[in-house]
Amino acid sequence: MSGFRRQLPSMTSLVVFEAAARQLSFTRAAAELGITQAAVSRQVQALEQNLGFQLFRRLHRSIELTERGQILSKSMSEALGTITRTVQSLTAETSPGELVISASVAFSHFWLLPKISDFRRLHPEIRLKVISQDANVNLLREDVDIAIRYGEGNWGDGRAIMLFNDDIFPVCSPDYLAANGSPDCVADLIRHSLIVSDSPDPSWIGWDRWLNAFGHGAAPRNVALSCSFYTDAIHAAMRGEGIALGWNRLVHDLLQQNRLVRVSAESLRTREAYFVVLRNGHPIKPQVEAFLRWIRAERAQPGIAAPETAAALSEA
Template sequence: MARFRRKLPPLTGLTAFEAAARLSSFTKAASELGVTQAAVSRQIHLIEEGLGFPLFRRLHRRIELTDKGRALSSSTSAAFTLIAETIDDITREETADGLTISASVAFSHFWLLPKIASFSRACPGVALRIVSQDNNAALDSGDVDLAIRYGNGMWPDGRAELLFDDEVFPVCTPDYAEKLGEHPDLAELVRHPLISYDTEDPSWTGWDEWLAAFSMTLPKRISGMRCSFYTEAIYAALNGQGIVLGWRRLVQNLLDQKALVRVTGQSIATRNGYFVVAPPRSARNERVREFVAWLKAEAQGAVS
């Protein structure tokens, strides 16, 4: 260990080098570290003297990493990031047993929150914080421990595990279903108020796509409420405003309670699925592992 430590430049110098390399400026590095530009320059010069080769090219009014400088910059950046994440993890463990979960408003409201009591009973020492937002929370910010996302599973900020896919079909209240009669066809269906919702997600299924799967075209003029969010659309349907597309994993509780019923037998499978996404640092977090295990067990129960 002593032999290994002798190969390392002083930590002060490495800190100055990492900042200067990341910011491409001795002056900006000095400002970030709260020291003078001359101090940063001196620390980096000492490292270069010890190594026997330059890490930067000093150009007119700018600096540029050498090939060896880029190699060292990559290593120091990765090492400092790992140290920062580890300190963050162990500090969290010492100060709180909290776990922050991000999910869409609809998933939180209709799937996660109705089930969360069983996790709290199993792990009573874990304080949960649920962040509901339709834009994906950035996992590399350190503010979120886990995210539940709908998509294709390919996100650069974490490792994704599939929970389940979904299917989509029209639903309404039992009272409204009486207006449709038994076994209404799709031509009859589109003459009723169709509740829709705004979304910027191209993978989210709307009435146009759903009807197109059955060679139907949405009429140019339709009646029905348009909502900002899927949760609002579901509540509009629950209040008898018409027919909405139900995503089975989200509305299953409402179907079980007979608050909503399926309108037709037709349904389409979604192209994507729901995933739990964990950033690399969460692999060391026991609370995260417990929550993921619980989540996968609940998801398996939902599938079966």
């Protein structure tokens, strides 16, 4: 049998293709790989020329995989996942105390990192690595022990353990409230300066869904500031720029510190929840077991309870 080098295209182009196929974006693949978007495009084009067929359809502002591209993408993800797991098993003894956790930027910033010192005091022997990014990592391919995700809990790359739901209500700074007064109702709330944030996750609840739950989805509103990240929206609210939606589990400490105040009795209970997700097909390491014990104890800690007058809803 002839060597793999004669049967396969460039491994570099195959790895670049796998990233572009998984991200469905040359730009995001370039950021992940640490190269330019033009370099990704050149590698994909070279691979397509070598294979003799297209792997992507180039649309106006996006790309999508062709049928052959989908087949190759699936094969590459499985192959790289197998290699990753093999390398991890062979090198496990060199880093037995490391625990790699992935979470969204907002969850890491507002919930995990403020509490993680307690875990480190309990387990000083465990080296922690926290990966903060809003796109879900692929647990079958990435070197991640635990992912903390928000959603319905049905991810194909891991086993999900529910942590908690959340309650969402408007928040602002004490200075903004003193200068502008407290809204009397939702109809009054939408006349205030609202801060919105984008999210690639369709299950994430923004102002549109929150207002719609209280019958004001179509009402005009005063959007004073739009942010790309939820963390920026909350920091803008703390600086007095307007009113943002506070996710109770994320802004709990800020409310306790009076850096934010709640401005409405209305509260929306999420249908989705936060989950710990463990990799499929892997034994649970002692570090993972220790983290699970700790986070289960943390989830039992009460959050800011909604007042009895709140219209707390569960989305259908």
